[in-house]
Each structure stands twice: as C-alpha cells, then as structure tokens.
Amino acid sequence: MGLRLIPVSFFTLIWDMKGRIFSSGIEHKKARWGWTFIIPSLVFFSLFSFYPILNALYTSLFRKKLLSLDPPRFIGFDNYVYLLQSPDFWNSIRATVVFTLGTFVPIVVFSLIFALFIMSRKRFQKFFQMAYYSPAVLSSVVVAAIWLLMLDPRGLANQWLNFILNTPGIDHKWLANSAMVQISTMMVYFWKYVGYFTIIFLVGLGSIPKSIHEAARTDGATGWTDFLYITLPLLKPTTVLVSIMSMLQCLKTFSTQYLFTQGGAPMEPINVITLNLYHTTIRDRSIGLASAMSIILFCMMLFFTWLQFKTFRSEEVQY
C-alpha cells in the first residue's frame, strides 16, 4: 500500500506547497506552519524509508557486488530463481519458520495464561507485571550471552533438566545437537518476550468492562464458561495484535542466533534468513542476492500477517 502512494503523494505535496506559499490568510498561514513542521520528517522518510525499499527491489534484479569495480549487471529475476533453488536458502526459510512457529505460539499461549492469572490476583499484580516484563529491558546480546553460559555442558540448564528428569550427569547438548540448539534459541526468545506480551494482554483484559462479567455470572456462568464465552471473544483484538506482533518479531530474529554461532554453536540449524542475509552482505558481498533475500523475507512477513488476519476472521464469534 505504501509503495503505491508514493508518486501520488509527492505530487499532492508539491501541488499543495504551490497553493500554500503564494496565498495568504490565517488558515493558509497555519497550513504553511503545518507543512513546515512535517517537512523534515517527510524528507527523512523519503530518503531513509521509501527510497530504500524501492532500491532494495531494484537492486534485487541486479548482480551487484559490494566494493566491486564491475558495474552491476541486470539479470531480471535470476537472484530469486537462484535463491529458490538453493538448498542453503531453503534451509534458512526452514530455520526461520521453525523458529517462528516454535516461539510465537508458546509466547501467545503463555502470555495469555500469565495475564489471566495475574488479573485474577487481588495482590501483587504490579509486582508480577514488572517481574515478567524485566527481561524485555535487557539487550538481546546480553540475554543471549547469559543463556550461552547457562546452556553450557557444565551449566545450569543441564543441572535443572537432570534434576527434573532425575537423570544425573547427562549432557543434553543444548548448543551442539542440531534439534537442541533450535530449542535453545526458542527458549531464549521465549524468556525475553513472554512478559512483554503478558503486559499487552493485561491491558486488553483490563479494558473488558466488569459489568459484562457480572452479567454473565448472574446468568449462571462459572469461571470456565465465563472465560470461554465472554473473556476470549472480547479479547480477540488483543490476541490478534499479540499474535501478529510476536510473529513479526520472531521472523526478524537475529541477535540470539548470531551470538550463539559466534560462541561456537553449529550454524546450519539456526541459520535464519536475517543471519544468512548478514553473511551474504558482509562475507560474500553479494548485495543483489542479499536484497532479493530481504524482499523474500518482507513477502513472508506480509503473507503470514495476512494469513493470521484471515484465520482470525474466519473464526469470528457471533453473539
């Protein structure tokens, strides 16, 4: 949508400016100030948002190397064809999708549960809210570094899991085994963001009027039916929001995977698209190819967002 608007809006902008600058009157003067206040940001967005997205599309059609003296060569959709035939890129798509599904679904479920539980308490609401939110404050690199040590073969994660499973002395290979390292990245992300989304659910829950719950109770609803038929349907906008926000967040994941691979974890299982994109840019310097990757990532984000809207709508509750 944004893309289609650019030429039109530039036209209206210039046209408007002409009308405003050469006429007078208090309304026009005010309008001129309005434009003056927004022009700096508008220039910035043109240069650092609209132009780059068009440029990414454009560059993705070229064979272009960073710091290379050869002029970029137009190759049409060859970069996309190459990527869609490359096992390495498919692995990245797999890693991204697995990570996203494995992370955002638990985040949505648990943040909803935590929010409901916190809401049901009369005391310590504020404390739990703050406590659960606190990991989101830390920088992702710090979080990844802490977990890197906890997931060490001699670290806490093994001690806890062995305690729970009652299997002393087993190494669960959190950072070495290809399935485990994927689970590890999901755990890190889950830990960091579950509280953030709990807060959003709490706001959603708080906005449901108490009178509706009271009415349901007088009609004989118990805690469970009240939740199922009152809370859940009324909470749907919040659920959609949390679900889409957390999903987009997961699709963009980079820091955890980057630090883990730098810290010695195997690359292949967690080579998510952003990590691949970074390496293609910095190591291979193939920015044409990297641009095509970024466009594919963008399309995936748009597609999954659309898919979520669609799924949620088909389950629309009528009452």
Add this chain to the structure above:
Amino acid sequence: MDIFIWAVLIIAAAYIFAPFVFMFTASAMPAGDIMKMPYRWIPKGFYWQNYWQGIRGNDGSFIYLRNILNSLIVASAVTTTTVFLSALTGFGLAKYQFKGRHLVFMMILATIMIPFEVIMIPLYLIVMKLGFQDSYLGLITPFVVSAFGIFLMRQYYITFPDAMLDAARIDGASEPMIFRRIILPNSIPAIATLAILTFKSQWDNLLWPLLVAQTEEMKTIPLYIVRFTAEKHTDEGAMMAVAAIASIPILILFLRLSKYFIGGAVVFTGKKG
C-alpha cells in the same frame, strides 16, 4: 485452584529471575566456581577481578570503555533527534488542517510495516555514499526520527485542547513558540515514553552497527559483547561482568521509570495502560 495459580505465578517469576541472578552472581565469582555443580547462588565473596578483566579486555586495550561511550553518544543523539522531530511532526499532523495531511500520516504509518532488515542494505549503500561509514553520523543517521514516535506523539496531541493554542495565538505567540512553550512542556509523559523506548532500542542495536562500525574504536556495547564472548580465552566470570555492566544503566532506568517502559509497550493497543 487458588494455590495452583499462585504456584504457577511464583514458579514463572523464579524462571524469569534466575538468569538475572545468574548473571550478577556469576559476574562476582571466579570462573572455576561458575561451572561447578551444583551452582552456588550466593557467591563466597565479590571477585572484582572479573570486572577488571571485562573492562580491560583480553588484549588489555580497555576498548570497552570507548565502546560504552559510543553507545551513550549514539543512543543519546538518536533519542534527542527522535523525540524532537517526532513531537514536531506529530504536532503538525495533529493540530494543523491542510490538504494531504491524512495521506502524509498514512504514508508515515505505512513505514512502520517496513522492517529494518529489509531496507538495511540500501541504507548501508546510502551511508557509504555519504561518507558516513565507520562514524557516529553513520550509526545515527538512519534513526533520527521514527514512524512509531510520530504515531505516538500524534495520538497524544490529538486530544490536546485547541483553545489553549488559540489563546496563545491571540496573545501573539508564533507557531514555533507555541510548540516550544506550550506543546513540549505539556507532553512530558509521551516524550518520556518515547525517549526511553528509543534509548533502549539503540542500546540494544546490533545489526546496524555490525555493518557500519568497522574499527574497534567505533563499535558499540553489543558488538563488544559479541567479540568478547567469541574470543577463546574469555573467562566466564568476565563475560558476565561485561554483560552486567551493559545492563545496569538500563535496569536502573527500568526500576525508576517502569511506568514509561510499560506505557511504551502498550501504545499499539490504543488503550490506557
């Protein structure tokens, strides 16, 4: 049921806190103790050598201090420009009638949908062309204003009483003066929310500095942590000391100003948190 809920909440809180406690306790222990089973949650003493080692670096260059300074400079600069420009633009969009303003607002809003990762390469090319590579300008430029910030400020200003602005106009105040004397002082909560969110996201930023900062002198805290973690001889305690140093400023901000952190988290719900 009641006890079950308390149990879940408390266990979850313990799970949330454990890595924090681990970071701080491990930063105060010699490396040999950190990997010992079972983990000693209360350190025997304060092993300050970790902090010394972390700041000194494995090569003894003390570059971490410079990297902390860089993070402070970049995060403060970005926060200042973002708050100022977002407030200015948000005000312009909320309180002035002119043709095309809805279109402009929609355009700016649409850029929220564009993830940074997607436009990163063109941005890198622009910054290189401008000659800002490996400089503060390069680290700062792509973030001087944010669409999210404009959205936040506009929503705040739209409810601001017009009567107050008109009264100021009758008293002869110019529009920039209205912005400086009336609008800015009356939007401290929104400004604080935006400032904290912006500062935090820059403190956290990894991908962009990875591309732009090439020399050790221009790197920021996250880059130092990555490098320090990846180095072979890094001792676990020093690693946690470095992480703790990076986290303490933001944790203090969080404890003092938590309502603004939480306020920022719920902006998109359009409800009062």
